Amino acid sequence: MFHAESVRSPEISPLVWRPIYETGIADLDAQHRRLFELVAEVGERARLPGGDRAATFEEIFDRLADYAQFHFDYEEDLLAAADLPQAKRQAHQATHQAFIRQLQDLWRERNGFEHAGETLHRFLAAWLTDHVLEEDLVTGLGRRSGPAAG
Numbered sequence: 001m002f003h004a005e006s007v008r009s010p011e012i013s014p015l016v017w018r019p020i021y022e023t024g025i026a027d028l029d030a031q032h033r034r035l036f037e038l039v040a041e042v043g044e045r046a047r048l049p050g051g052d053r054a055a056t057f058e059e060i061f062d063r064l065a066d067y068a069q070f071h072f073d074y075e076e077d078l079l080a081a082a083d084l085p086q087a088k089r090q091a092h093q094a095t096h097q098a099f100i101r102q103l104q105d106l107w108r109e110r111n112g113f114e115h116a117g118e119t120l121h122r123f124l125a126a127w128l129t130d131h132v133l134e135e136d137l138v139t140g141l142g143r144r145s146g147p148a149a150g
């Protein structure tokens with residue numbers, strides 16, 4: 001459904017949770033929703049004027065990185081308990097590690113971007129939908145899991 005109040009800037013499209021992201025595992029879905037909220041908050045702060053943005057951006061970024069790490073640990077425990085080929089589990093784990101590395105790289109390089117806030121938000125929004133739809137739901141976490149998924 002279209003919500004006029006959620007359209008704020010042509011550069012930053014609001015990231016909205018949709019039922020298609022549901023894994024059917026309550027804890028996991030709650031964590032994913034929290035990640036969506038945190039990424040949306042990055043988008044909000046990216047719209048603030050320069051001084052205000054700099055003051056709050058690091059805080060939200062740290063919070064997101066911490067929560068993502070917590071979420072990955074939780075997921076990896078679920079994957080370890082699931083009946084999955086080891087290679088599949090390790091590949092999934094590798095995507096988590098890659099994300100944390102990318103996040104650290106982006107943070108380090110942020111001053112080199114012309115529109116750092118927007119760039120970081122775009123990366124996070126694309127990553128999050130990918131993480132849920134392309135990784136979690138097809139690698140043993142949730143209702144679309146299994147070889148036929150995709």
Ligand SMILES: [Fe+2]
Nearest residue numbers: 075131132136
């Ligand atoms: Fe996840």
Ligand SMILES: [Fe+2]
Nearest residue numbers: 075131135136
């Ligand atoms: Fe994952």
